[in-house]
Amino acid sequence: MSGLPPYASTGQRVWYYSFRVICGVIFFFLIAPILVIIPLSFNAENFFTFTPEMLAFDPAGYSTKHYQDFFTNSDWQLALRNSLKIAPVATILSVSLGTLAAIGLSQSHVPFRRAIMAVLISPMIVPLIISATGMYFFYSNPYIPIPFYGKLELPFTLTGTYWGVVLAHAALGIPFVIITVTATLVGFDQSLTRAAANMGAGPVTTFFRVQMPLILPGVVSGGLFAFITSFDEVVVVLFVGSAGQKTLPWQMFTGLREQISPTILAVATILIAVSVALLFVLEMLRRRSERLRGLSPS
Amino acid sequence: MTEVLAADGRPLKASLNRALRRQKLRALALIAPLLIFILVSFVMPIADMLFRSVENEIVSDTLPRTVKALEGWDSSSGEAPGEAVFNALYTDMALATEYKSHTRLGSRLNYELTGVSSLFRKSGRRVKRFDTDVYADAFRDADPAYADPGQWAAWMSDDTVRAAVPVTAATYDAWAKMIVEVDNDDPAKEEPWDFVYTALYNEAVAGASLPVAVDVSGVEPVSLRDQFVEVDKDWLDIDVWQTIKIYAPKYTNGYFLNSVDLLKGPDGAEARPESERIYVVLFIRTMIMSLSIMGMCVLLGYPIAWLLANLRDRTANLLMILVLLPFWTSLLVRTSAWKVLLQQQGVINDVLVWIGLVADDGRLQLINNQTGTIIAMTHILLPFMILPLYSVMKTIPPSYLRAAKSLGATDWTAFWRVYFPQSVPGIGAGCILVFILSIGYYITPELVGGTKGVFISNRIAYHISSSLNWGLAAALGSILLAVVLLLYWVYDKIVGIDNVKLGG
Numbered sequence: 001m002s003g004l005p006p007y008a009s010t011g012q013r014v015w016y017y018s019f020r021v022i023c024g025v026i027f028f029f030l031i032a033p034i035l036v037i038i039p040l041s042f043n044a045e046n047f048f049t050f051t052p053e054m055l056a057f058d059p060a061g062y063s064t065k066h067y068q069d070f071f072t073n074s075d076w077q078l079a080l081r082n083s084l085k086i087a088p089v090a091t092i093l094s095v096s097l098g099t100l101a102a103i104g105l106s107q108s109h110v111p112f113r114r115a116i117m118a119v120l121i122s123p124m125i126v127p128l129i130i131s132a133t134g135m136y137f138f139y140s141n142p143y144i145p146i147p148f149y150g151k152l153e154l155p156f157t158l159t160g161t162y163w164g165v166v167l168a169h170a171a172l173g174i175p176f177v178i179i180t181v182t183a184t185l186v187g188f189d190q191s192l193t194r195a196a197a198n199m200g201a202g203p204v205t206t207f208f209r210v211q212m213p214l215i216l217p218g219v220v221s222g223g224l225f226a227f228i229t230s231f232d233e234v235v236v237v238l239f240v241g242s243a244g245q246k247t248l249p250w251q252m253f254t255g256l257r258e259q260i261s262p263t264i265l266a267v268a269t270i271l272i273a274v275s276v277a278l279l280f281v282l283e284m285l286r287r288r289s290e291r292l293r294g295l296s297p298s
Numbered sequence: 299m300t301e302v303l304a305a306d307g308r309p310l311k312a313s314l315n316r317a318l319r320r321q322k323l324r325a326l327a328l329i330a331p332l333l334i335f336i337l338v339s340f341v342m343p344i345a346d347m348l349f350r351s352v353e354n355e356i357v358s359d360t361l362p363r364t365v366k367a368l369e370g371w372d373s374s375s376g377e378a379p380g381e382a383v384f385n386a387l388y389t390d391m392a393l394a395t396e397y398k399s400h401t402r403l404g405s406r407l408n409y410e411l412t413g414v415s416s417l418f419r420k421s422g423r424r425v426k427r428f429d430t431d432v433y434a435d436a437f438r439d440a441d442p443a444y445a446d447p448g449q450w451a452a453w454m455s456d457d458t459v460r461a462a463v464p465v466t467a468a469t470y471d472a473w474a475k476m477i478v479e480v481d482n483d484d485p486a487k488e489e490p491w492d493f494v495y496t497a498l499y500n501e502a503v504a505g506a507s508l509p510v511a512v513d514v515s516g517v518e519p520v521s522l523r524d525q526f527v528e529v530d531k532d533w534l535d536i537d538v539w540q541t542i543k544i545y546a547p548k549y550t551n552g553y554f555l556n557s558v559d560l561l562k563g564p565d566g567a568e569a570r571p572e573s574e575r576i577y578v579v580l581f582i583r584t585m586i587m588s589l590s591i592m593g594m595c596v597l598l599g600y601p602i603a604w605l606l607a608n609l610r611d612r613t614a615n616l617l618m619i620l621v622l623l624p625f626w627t628s629l630l631v632r633t634s635a636w637k638v639l640l641q642q643q644g645v646i647n648d649v650l651v652w653i654g655l656v657a658d659d660g661r662l663q664l665i666n667n668q669t670g671t672i673i674a675m676t677h678i679l680l681p682f683m684i685l686p687l688y689s690v691m692k693t694i695p696p697s698y699l700r701a702a703k704s705l706g707a708t709d710w711t712a713f714w715r716v717y718f719p720q721s722v723p724g725i726g727a728g729c730i731l732v733f734i735l736s737i738g739y740y741i742t743p744e745l746v747g748g749t750k751g752v753f754i755s756n757r758i759a760y761h762i763s764s765s766l767n768w769g770l771a772a773a774l775g776s777i778l779l780a781v782v783l784l785l786y787w788v789y790d791k792i793v794g795i796d797n798v799k800l801g802g
Contacts, residue, residue: 012709015709019601019605020605022601023601023602023605026598026601026602027602027617027620029598029677030620030621030624030677030680030681031620031623031624033632033635033636033639033677034623034624034627034631034632034635036635036638036639036645037631037634037635037638040638040645047643048638048641048643048644049638049641049643049644049645049648050645050648093335097331097332097335098332100328100329100331100332101328101329101331101332101333103328104324104325104326104327104328104329105325105329107321107324107325107328108321109318109321109322109325110322110325110326110329111322111326116329116333118790119333119336119337119341120332120333120336122336122340122341123336123340125734125782125783125786126344126738126779126782127734127735127737127738127739127740127755127778127779127782128738128740129738129740129755129758129759129775129778130344130347130738130758130775130778130779130782131340131343131344133347133758133762133771133772133775134340134343134344134345134346134347134775135339135340135343136762137343137346137347137350137768137772138342138343138346138347139343141346144338144342145342167339168339170335170339171335171336171339171340174332174335174336228626231628232628232629232630234629234630234741235740235741239762239763249628249629249630252630252631252634253630253741253745256630256633256634256637256745257744257745260637264634265634265638268628268630268631268634268635271627271628271630271631272627272628272631275623275626275627275628276623278626279619279622279623279626
């Protein structure tokens with residue numbers, strides 16, 4: 001659709017422009033709620049709407065006091081610290097295990113490939129509330145049931161602990177790692193590993209020196225997905241975690257449900273900045289991956 | 299035909315098979331750690347939930363003797379059970395009170411019959427003060443051996459005594475176990491409690507030979523039935539006993555019946571009274587709202603996907619940011635945005651008032667109802683519709699449309715007969731994806747849905763954190779899971795799980 005042809009009828013012209021207007025409105029619907037939050041977070045009052053001063057662009061109507069509140073309030077700071085403690089560890093777990101498994105899955109002869117794939121993708125498909133319910137029950141057991149063996153007793157339970165939340169978040173992030181890394185591996189030329197092996201490199205050297213640099217963009221973007229999954233996750237943390245694991249989304253959730261304070265808008269604006277940065281990094285990675293793939297013979 | 303040999307002298311076929319097997323094992327070894335991790339951290343929890351939706355051991359664990367005694371009771375007789383059942387209940391209750399499990403059982407049965415919880419709590423408080431101490435006194439007065447804890451322990455390890463008074467022996471064992479587990483005491487140093495003497499008395503009356511003969515004919519029998527009825531006359535209520543009897547088995551379909559608004563009666567499933575039916579309505583509401591969200595997403599997503607697929611790459615990539623930014627923005631950020639925008643004093647109402655569309659005193663109620671949920675969730679799930687639609691539309695050559703038009707089709711016919719059918723796979727994929735995601739949503743309905751705009755998942759969360767009816771939560775979750783897995787299977791048939799794309 002490269003513009004209107006010169007012979008377009010009036011009806012076609014009207015439709016052409018009204019279609020663009022409709023699309024504009026839908027784009028507005030998509031982006032406006034996110035953009036509106038940003039100026040509102042600089043509100044000098046504790047209101048959730050534009051004050052007359054703000055509309056008149058009076059500097060007195062704007063302030064950064066909600067940001068100050070975020071950076072000084074101990075609740076919010078604890079939540080931020082928890083989020084930054086949980087998400088990276090969960091990401092490392094899911095990326096390391098997920099990348100290995102993705103490499104295994106991309107080999108030519110894998111028995112039960114579909115079934116294994118279905119199991120590994122399932123945390124993404126099962127609604128969070130169900131995962132949270134199951135984990136809440138299961139993580140409170142002080143044992144792991146093992147078929148044909150019985151119960152493997154544990155000296156601890158996972159509910160309400162840091163590791164419980166990390167484990168749960170790692171499980172939720174794994175499908176994203178699997179999907180992105182397997183997608184990158186589709187474009188990976190297996191003869192490169194054979195060539196490396198031919199020249200005397202062991203499997204470990206081959207992996208780190210040949211395969212890893214080539215699939216790195218996929219691994220990193222999978223990691224970003226896993227990170228954002230954990231960083232953004234609230235349902236499972238609400239159930240599995242305890243007050244000591246209160247994360248940023250949890251704090252926002254309780255804030256929205258109970259005593260809605262404009263600090264939430266400041267936090268939201270910061271998070272929007274984080275997602276813009278993430279989006280940017282991902283786009284860079286995608287381009288790099290395409291370039292790398294273009295270089296490798298296929 | 300001679301066999302082809304490999305370099306090491308083995309048959310080539312065997313050699314190849316070996317290599318293949320090794321390759322398979324290596325692949326599996328790479329996958330195994332993750333598979334085990336997912337099994338333990340995710341699949342087992344789901345299995346645990348499914349198990350809990352039918353598990354019901356609490357009744358037979360807490361009241362084992364009562365459950366056994368109730369087997370002989372016919373609920374259609376219209377009479378509360380007789381003395382034997384109350385005797386069993388007395389022992390069970392006395393033990394359960396010590397383990398503090400009677401309140402848990404009370405709350406469990408209270409889900410089925412209101413009032414049981416307080417009945418159990420009340421009886422638990424009083425059961426130690428029943429008049430059965432007359433039995434204990436009678437035995438102790440008749441022979442001091444009955445007051446000697448060491449003597450009791452000696453009797454109870456003597457097989458001939460145990461064979462003579464089997465019920466007493468079993469009761470004593472349960473008591474001794476409780477003394478060790480709860481009080482951390484030595485049963486050989488503690489005098490048995492009244493309910494052990496009660497068991498002994500009952501057996502003595504029935505003619506069992508006691509370790510030291512005692513004439514019990516002079517002791518006035520205490521009716522435990524009357525004792526319990528004195529605490530609360532609900533113990534004569536057939537419904538209470540019926541509930542205990544119905545929920546006695548270790549596994550029950552009761553939770554599932556509850557979640558579809560049925561009742562587990564003595565003769566199978568019964569309809570629940572009209573006023574107590576909530577779940578079927580809730581399931582239907584969840585479905586209808588998810589369908590409307592899905593419909594809205596198709597309506598809004600289709601033009602956008604079409605525009606993106608047909609624009610020049612540079613422009614399309616720029617506009618794609620407008621789709622991807624909401625996709626990447628935190629769910630809570632978007633939900634809080636809507637919570638702020640949709641309020642009565644929020645931006646949308648302000649703008650409407652300013653334009654003059656609504657009066658200042660007639661501000662629209664956009665939040666805490668179904669409208670709020672549908673608007674916010676359409677916004678949140680719209681990228682999940684646009685992205686698959688876009689990737690399908692990208693593969694439709696624009697020349698088809700031009701060909702149709704050059705053959706005389708109008709714009710509409712060309713779109714409807716040529717372009718649209720080819721985009722249907724994208725619509726299907728997007729619809730299933732949006733539907734799957736929306737029926738399990740919890741956060742957004744919880745925050746903007748009020749009471750009318752909530753989904754089944756909010757009810758599940760309520761049962762886990764507030765009403766503590768975990769079995770019912772598990773049953774509701776299992777039903778939801780079954781629906782989602784069915785849709786997932788359909789999605790796999792249409793799109794294939796390997797083709798799930800993330801972020802364009």
